[in-house]
Amino acid sequence: YSKQFLLKAANNSNQEQVAAGGSHLSFADDLREAIAQQQLQLYFQPQIDINTGVICGVEALCRWFHCEHGMIPPDKFITLAESVGIITELDLWVLRASCQQLLQWRAKGLQIPCISVNLSSVNLRYPALPELIFEVLQECHLTTDDVIIEITESGFVEHEPIVQDVINELYANGIQLSVDDFGIGYSNLSRLQTLPVSQLKLDRSLIEHIETSSIARSISEAALQIGKSMQLQVVAEGVESENQYQILKEFGFHVAQGYLFSAPLSVTQFERWVISQ
Numbered sequence: 682y683s684k685q686f687l688l689k690a691a692n693n694s695n696q697e698q699v700a701a702g703g704s705h706l707s708f709a710d711d712l713r714e715a716i717a718q719q720q721l722q723l724y725f726q727p728q729i730d731i732n733t734g735v736i737c738g739v740e741a742l743c744r745w746f747h748c749e750h751g752m753i754p755p756d757k758f759i760t761l762a763e764s765v766g767i768i769t770e771l772d773l774w775v776l777r778a779s780c781q782q783l784l785q786w787r788a789k790g791l792q793i794p795c796i797s798v799n800l801s802s803v804n805l806r807y808p809a810l811p812e813l814i815f816e817v818l819q820e821c822h823l824t825t826d827d828v829i830i831e832i833t834e835s836g837f838v839e840h841e842p843i844v845q846d847v848i849n850e851l852y853a854n855g856i857q858l859s860v861d862d863f864g865i866g867y868s869n870l871s872r873l874q875t876l877p878v879s880q881l882k883l884d885r886s887l888i889e890h891i892e893t894s895s896i897a898r899s900i901s902e903a904a905l906q907i908g909k910s911m912q913l914q915v916v917a918e919g920v921e922s923e924n925q926y927q928i929l930k931e932f933g934f935h936v937a938q939g940y941l942f943s944a945p946l947s948v949t950q951f952e953r954w955v956i957s958q
């Protein structure tokens with residue numbers, strides 16, 4: 682399958698090269714090298730159980746430390762990785778590194794119930810993906826309780842049979858799926874009924890206006906109720922103020938994540954944060 686990867690990557694980058702006059706191609710090569718040479722790093726952002734105020738999970742967020750350009754945020758390189766055919770490699774690297782990190786924390790006695798990892802919806806078109814994810818968990822002796830896979834709402838909108846098959850197989854393997862950036866993806870709500878997911882993450886653009894806009898408040902509360910009626914865990918992302926947190930608490934949200942508690946942190950910073958709680 683790695684041969685297919687390279688072929689696909691080569692084909693796509695030829696097109697890229699024509700379109701972007703070559704600069705995209707070298708950027709893509711840099712990214713391929715970055716994955717191989719450990720220039721990618723994970724940052725970690727804690728998730729708080731709103732009932733208890735205690736950490737209940739952590740989201741792994743990828744950063745690229747480029748030797749010339751410095752730190753490149755994921756918004757800049759995920760789309761590139763998708764377009765040159767290396768997003769499967771990248772996301773699986775992130776999953777494996779996240780699982781290994783979780784094991785190390787537990788070995789140190791840090792109580793981290795589970796780790797959330799982002800998966801590009803491009804990977805939902807890849808039939809071997811569920812098996813590959815499951816293999817990583819087995820390699821690390823982790824169970825499906827230890828990991829949550831986040832896919833953006835827009836990624837679930839696809840109605841192609843292949844996407845549905847991959848989602849169903851992930852579910853059949855017990856993999857916990859989360860709908861990321863929920864509320865902005867224009868998916869029809871009835872689609873949600875048929876999705877085998879266990880978590881909804883409300884997009885931060887809704888949380889941002891929860892104090893000032895009664896519409897944002899209504900939408901957030903409605904989304905929470907929909908999630909609850911489907912027995913999903915509902916997470917609010919981008920929580921920045923105590924006031925927002927209080928509103929979410931009153932509404933009955935389950936989990937909060939955002940700068941109010943902590944920005945994404947490097948491993949050492951994150952460990953210090955956990956110990957200081």
Ligand code: C2E
Pocket residue numbers: 726741742743754755756759772775799800801831861862885918919920921938939940941944945
């Ligand atoms: P996301 O999964 O929705 O992650 C949340 C983003 O919001 C992160 O941006 C995080 O740093 C930021 N954030 C968290 N709390 C706050 C807050 O209180 N206020 C504000 N303004 N922002 C907050 P980041 O790390 O730049 O990641 C952006 C996106 O890139 C992610 O959105 C995710 O879709 C994607 N991404 C990151 N890592 C990976 C990865 O390993 N694989 C894939 N496929 N996508 C990734």
Ligand code: MG
Pocket residue numbers: 740799831861
């Ligand atoms: Mg996410």
Ligand code: MG
Pocket residue numbers: 861862882884885918
């Ligand atoms: Mg999100």
Ligand code: MG
Pocket residue numbers: 862
């Ligand atoms: Mg996002």
